[in-house]
Amino acid sequence: MERAETKKISAVIFDWAGTTVDYGCMAPLEAFIQSFRKEGIHVTDEEVRGPMGMKKKDHIRALLELESVRLQWTEKFGKLPEESDVDQLYASFEPMLMAVLPNYTEVIPGAIELVDSLRLKGMKIGSTTGYTLDMMKVVTAEAEKQGYKPDYWIASDEVPAGRPAPYMCYRNALELQVFPMDTCVKIGDTVSDIQEGINAGAWSVGVICGGSEFGLTERQTQELGEEELRTRMAAVRSRFERAGAHFTVDAIAELETVIEEINQRLARGEHPQACGVLRSEA
Known part of the structure; x- marks a missing residue:
């Protein structure tokens, strides 16, 4: 009898902004702030980053559910925000x-080298x-000019629901035939990334720096004091662990070490649905 092949990671599903491109995920931040400001509503950087990673209309809906935003909206417009307000905000x-x-x-530094190494490992x-x-x-056209081109990518409006729903991960599995x-490993820089991976039944990894x-x-990160x-x-x-991330890495380049550990766990018959937080870089 032939011995069954040992299960191992066959695909890595990356997020884009804040994970492989756009260090700090800066592009959407100011656009969200300005679109709300146009309506006379103030949202902070921290509030905007809370739902980051979600489909952008869903992100706006999440911001409109914040108590601070609802109070401002009621004071300015005399009513709570409605779906038509979501459409108007998205239009701007x-x-x-x-x-x-x-x-x-x-x-993001290290991303291309990581992807090249993962491909060499099959x-x-x-x-x-x-x-x-x-x-x-x-985004993909500009990234390709720099040498980054995944085997497959899908956008949030090409599936029935964006994160934290698992549909984009499922489409990746289908198209990559894994x-x-x-x-599969799902890696991203937001809580919704973590939840997407978990809901898909994949190993879910959070990346800190760059996210x-x-x-x-990158410059602001380099200028921080050590403490x-x-x-x-x-x-x-801590936020990633509370969201259920199986692993958390300081920087994207550390993912290969995590994959080695996951392969060891797969060889022992472990699977992500039965695992909580396993390891974090400290």
Whole structure:
């Protein structure tokens, strides 16, 4: 009798902004702030980053559910926000984001080298995003010029529901022809990324530096004092762990070490649905 082949990771599904491009996930931030400001509503950076990674209309809906926003909206308009207000906010948000997107597509350091190494080890490269198809046409074209091109990508408006729903991950599995889902790793920089991976039955990994939860540009990160850097990273790590991330890494380049550990766990018959938080870089 032939021995069954040992199960191992066959695909990695990356997020885009804040994970592989746009260090700090800066492109959507100002567009959200400005679109709400246009209506006379103030939202903070922290509030905007809370739902980051979601489909952009869903992101606006989430912001409109915030108590601070609902209070401002009621005071200004005499009523709570409605779905028509979501449409109006999105109508101003989308052109704002499209205008700045080309300036926020620089590939995050270490991403291309990581992807090249994973491919050499036989892994396929997929991706999901909170961006729409039109937005992704801009991002993917600019990223490809720099040498980053996943084997497959899909936008949030090409599936019935965006994150935290698992549909984009399922489409990746279908198009990349990988199965079962516990041979896939989903990595991203937001809580919705973590939830997407978990809901898909994949191993879910959170990346701290460069991400939206961390919320700083590369230069700002480099200028942090050691103690403040550790404190900020610990706060993000804690949020990822509460969201159920199986692993958390400080930087994207550390993913290969995590995959080695996952392969060991798969060889022992473990699977992500039965695992809680396993390891975090400290």
